[in-house]
Amino acid sequence: MIPTSWYLFVAAALFCLGLYGVLARKNAIAILMGVELMLNAVNINLIVFWRYWGAKEVAGPAFVIIVLAAAAAEVAVGLALIISAYRRRHTIAADEIDALKG
Amino acid sequence: MLNEWLYIGLFILVAAALPGVAIFLAGILAPKKPNLLKDETYECGIETVGESWIQFRAQYYIYALVFLIFDVEAVFLYPWAVAFNALTLYAVLEGVLFILILVGGLIYAWRKGALEWI
Amino acid sequence: MNFLQVVFILTSAVTLGAAVMVVTSHRMIRAALWLVLALFGVAILFALLQAGFFAVVQVVVYIGAIAILVIFAVMLTRHAMQDEGAQVNRGWWAAVLVALGTFAGLAFLLLNWAGIGSSLGELSADEARKLIPQMGQALVSADAYVLPFEVASVLLLAALIGAIYIAREKNPQV
Amino acid sequence: MTVEWFRDPVNFITNWLNQFLLGWGLPAGVVAFLMNLIGAGLVATGAMLFCILLIWYERKLYGRIQDRLGPNRVGPWGIFQPFADMLKIFAKEYITPRGADVIPYNLAPILAVAAVLLIWAVIPFYNGAAGANLNTGALYIIAVGGLGELAIILAGIASNNKYALLGGFRAIALLLSYEVPMVLALLVPVLLARSMGMNDIVQAQGDVWYIVMAPIAAFIFFLTSVAEVGRAPFDIIEAESEIVAGFNIEYSGLKFGMFYVGEFLHAFTVSVLFAILFLGGWRGPFVDQVPVLGAVWLLVKTGVTYFLIILLRGSMPRYRTDQTMSLAWKILTPLALAVLVLTAILDKALVGSSDLVRGLALVGMNLVVWFIASRLSQASYRRSHPVEPPIGHAPVINPLVDEIGGVLE
Numbered sequence: 001m002i003p004t005s006w007y008l009f010v011a012a013a014l015f016c017l018g019l020y021g022v023l024a025r026k027n028a029i030a031i032l033m034g035v036e037l038m039l040n041a042v043n044i045n046l047i048v049f050w051r052y053w054g055a056k057e058v059a060g061p062a063f064v065i066i067v068l069a070a071a072a073a074e075v076a077v078g079l080a081l082i083i084s085a086y087r088r089r090h091t092i093a094a095d096e097i098d099a100l101k102g
Numbered sequence: 103m104l105n106e107w108l109y110i111g112l113f114i115l116v117a118a119a120l121p122g123v124a125i126f127l128a129g130i131l132a133p134k135k136p137n138l139l140k141d142e143t144y145e146c147g148i149e150t151v152g153e154s155w156i157q158f159r160a161q162y163y164i165y166a167l168v169f170l171i172f173d174v175e176a177v178f179l180y181p182w183a184v185a186f187n188a189l190t191l192y193a194v195l196e197g198v199l200f201i202l203i204l205v206g207g208l209i210y211a212w213r214k215g216a217l218e219w220i
Numbered sequence: 221m222n223f224l225q226v227v228f229i230l231t232s233a234v235t236l237g238a239a240v241m242v243v244t245s246h247r248m249i250r251a252a253l254w255l256v257l258a259l260f261g262v263a264i265l266f267a268l269l270q271a272g273f274f275a276v277v278q279v280v281v282y283i284g285a286i287a288i289l290v291i292f293a294v295m296l297t298r299h300a301m302q303d304e305g306a307q308v309n310r311g312w313w314a315a316v317l318v319a320l321g322t323f324a325g326l327a328f329l330l331l332n333w334a335g336i337g338s339s340l341g342e343l344s345a346d347e348a349r350k351l352i353p354q355m356g357q358a359l360v361s362a363d364a365y366v367l368p369f370e371v372a373s374v375l376l377l378a379a380l381i382g383a384i385y386i387a388r389e390k391n392p393q394v
Numbered sequence: 395m396t397v398e399w400f401r402d403p404v405n406f407i408t409n410w411l412n413q414f415l416l417g418w419g420l421p422a423g424v425v426a427f428l429m430n431l432i433g434a435g436l437v438a439t440g441a442m443l444f445c446i447l448l449i450w451y452e453r454k455l456y457g458r459i460q461d462r463l464g465p466n467r468v469g470p471w472g473i474f475q476p477f478a479d480m481l482k483i484f485a486k487e488y489i490t491p492r493g494a495d496v497i498p499y500n501l502a503p504i505l506a507v508a509a510v511l512l513i514w515a516v517i518p519f520y521n522g523a524a525g526a527n528l529n530t531g532a533l534y535i536i537a538v539g540g541l542g543e544l545a546i547i548l549a550g551i552a553s554n555n556k557y558a559l560l561g562g563f564r565a566i567a568l569l570l571s572y573e574v575p576m577v578l579a580l581l582v583p584v585l586l587a588r589s590m591g592m593n594d595i596v597q598a599q600g601d602v603w604y605i606v607m608a609p610i611a612a613f614i615f616f617l618t619s620v621a622e623v624g625r626a627p628f629d630i631i632e633a634e635s636e637i638v639a640g641f642n643i644e645y646s647g648l649k650f651g652m653f654y655v656g657e658f659l660h661a662f663t664v665s666v667l668f669a670i671l672f673l674g675g676w677r678g679p680f681v682d683q684v685p686v687l688g689a690v691w692l693l694v695k696t697g698v699t700y701f702l703i704i705l706l707r708g709s710m711p712r713y714r715t716d717q718t719m720s721l722a723w724k725i726l727t728p729l730a731l732a733v734l735v736l737t738a739i740l741d742k743a744l745v746g747s748s749d750l751v752r753g754l755a756l757v758g759m760n761l762v763v764w765f766i767a768s769r770l771s772q773a774s775y776r777r778s779h780p781v782e783p784p785i786g787h788a789p790v791i792n793p794l795v796d797e798i799g800g801v802l803e
Contacts, residue, residue: 024308050271083163143644178373295551
């Protein structure tokens with residue numbers, strides 16, 4: 001018997017840590033890691049509320065799988081962009097990649 | 103249900119402890135006589151030039167990338183396969199369509215030469 | 221305080237600690253390895269929630285694929301940041317404020333939520349086993365999630381093509 | 395009572411121990427914890443100890459394949475050779491290279507063994523004797539395989555050695571490539587059994603084994619398993635003559651021994667998995683009367699599969715990296731996708747017909763797919779290897795000779 005609120009607070013803390021990573025870090029890969037943490041926090045919440053409503057509605061879990069696909073796509077394209085930017089400008093600091101034209 | 107996961111959790115601990123304890127014990131039994139030459143990075147007797155973290159080609163990344171996409175695809179398909187009895191032919195074809203869309207990705211990667219080892 | 225609660229507290233402490241290291245670690249490769257630990261902690265949380273399928277999927281996709289991709293990317297771009305000097309922007313204190321503010325807001329919402337006193341009991345084996353077939357059915361049935369399902373496959377296809385197009389070396393030199 | 399003991403010893407002993415501990419007045423939760431701990435400990439240690447015997451068996455067999463005697467000095471037929479080796483390796487010094495990242499460096503060999511051992515948590519030894527009958531067994535195996543890859547990455551990154559890093563990355567690229575067809579091939583038995591649980595998959599093979607109904611999936615799973623283990627012919631990832639042993643180059647003493655043990659144990663473990671998924675697991679004559687007999691059948695089937703893996707190692711030349719990669723991406727993956735799609739459609743289309751018709755249709759489909767695939771691969775081989783007759787010589791017909799670049803005079 002674990003209180004629902006414990007899970008939700010852990011998820012909230014994870015989300016805020018990820019948010020800090022996204023906002024504060026310079027390295028673009030670190031920013032992506034922060035996004036991963038935030039997505040994980042969201043997934044925990046979805047599963048917790050699936051349990052909270054008695055594990056009958058399958059909407060939460062189905063959404064988790066869709067989030068998974070989105071996370072995979074985001075990481076794949078994001079890291080590819082970072083590698084490409086690195087190859088062209090030899091930096092992956094997010095605030096230095098500011099020109100729209102390669 | 104939770105009992106099975108308790109077993110898995112304990113199994114993780116045991117499976118990590120077995121080699122861990124063995125390595126620890128051997129570390130006590132074994133001689134320890136380090137010297138400068140012995141702790142050198144092993145490169146067939148030649149001295150290491152430059153730092154060890156060399157640059158890599160993006161090819162490794164592309165393999166991992168295609169793998170990630172197909173892994174996620176498989177995660178979608180496993181529940182579909184488990185629920186197979188309850189599915190209509192239409193629902194099965196939805197799953198097949200899902201696979202065929204991603205086959206397009208495989209063909210693209212193949213055509214672009216992304217799967218070639220250079 | 222029962223056994224499950226102790227496991228929960230240990231797991232979440234490790235997860236959050238690892239997450240802190242992910243966002244503060246100076247060496248990117250260390251941050252990536254801490255990320256693996258944080259993701260594993262989340263997998264254990266899923267197992268505690270009796271969503272065993274997602275615990276396993278978390279390991280398959282996040283640790284087995286995404287973390288490896290991140291490590292590859294870190295190694296490929298290693299020379300860029302040299303892991304020295306400031307790893308955070310000048311406005312990092314603003315980021316701290318925003319994160320703390322968000323947490324305070326979420327905590328405020330949670331504390332005022334009607335279900336705050338509830339706790340999650342144990343599902344029966346049958347109930348827990350129903351999840352996967354139910355989900356498999358819902359993902360491909362027309363009155364549920366077939367559209368997101370197919371859109372997800374198109375999304376993955378687009379990501380695959382886009383990422384290969386971007387990451388491929390234009391003039392491969394050996 | 396004695397009959398009961400004979401038929402199902404594991405459950406008998408479990409029940410007895412359970413009652414015994416409860417009789418001591420321990421709370422039920424503590425008893426469950428202890429029981430699980432004992433079970434996990436026994437299975438894991440048993441697998442590790444069995445591995446020692448396995449090393450002897452494999453070396454003996456491998457010796458015979460190469461027209462040698464194999465170990466024959468220590469004890470009868472050299473059976474104590476692995477123990478002698480073990481004692482030796484226990485007394486070897488650990489050499490940690492300068493600049494190594496100590497925690498990941500030491501974690502890697504532990505993880506390499508643990509990742510293999512963890513598979514044993516879901517293996518049904520006979521009906522009713524599985525550690526955990528998870529309803530996600532098949533995916534669990536894939537997940538644990540991912541942990542093994544993590545061990546290789548850790549070893550490569552932490553060793554502070556160019557060869558280790560390069561070898562580690564090559565190994566990961568290869569393992570990831572082979573995991574794609576493996577995941578897809580594993581979907582076929584899951585689809586036929588309508589369950590991911592390992593015991594459910596064995597239960598579903600009552601009438602006919604899946605190696606008959608899904609031979610191509612079995613073939614792909616077998617090949618990819620061998621590749622995941624890193625065995626010949628796919629051992630380019632740790633080929634001594636190519637990249638000085640790859641990711642484990644900086645390991646010595648028992649830390650290296652752990653990678654070695656992990657490889658042997660992995661080879662045996664994938665044999666068990668193959669026997670469960672495609673050879674009917676514990677199914678065999680008289681298992682309904684005497685369930686424990688299932689463990690014997692499982693061992694026999696595993697032995698046959700393991701024998702095949704050793705034969706493959708002993709008789710095949712090593713593939714080049716580009717050949718290995720082409721095999722995974724251009725042959726096995728499309729084949730697995732085709733078989734998966736056709737199996738799904740056929741299975742649903744023939745839903746009303748008898749099991750016999752369904753089975754025959756699946757077998758026929760597999761044969762047709764195999765025929766088409768072999769034709770296609772032959773055609774593409776001929777396209778990429780045009781036979782150019784050397785001047786003054788007869789054209790080379792033997793493709794094998796063409797491959798090694800030699801010319802029959």
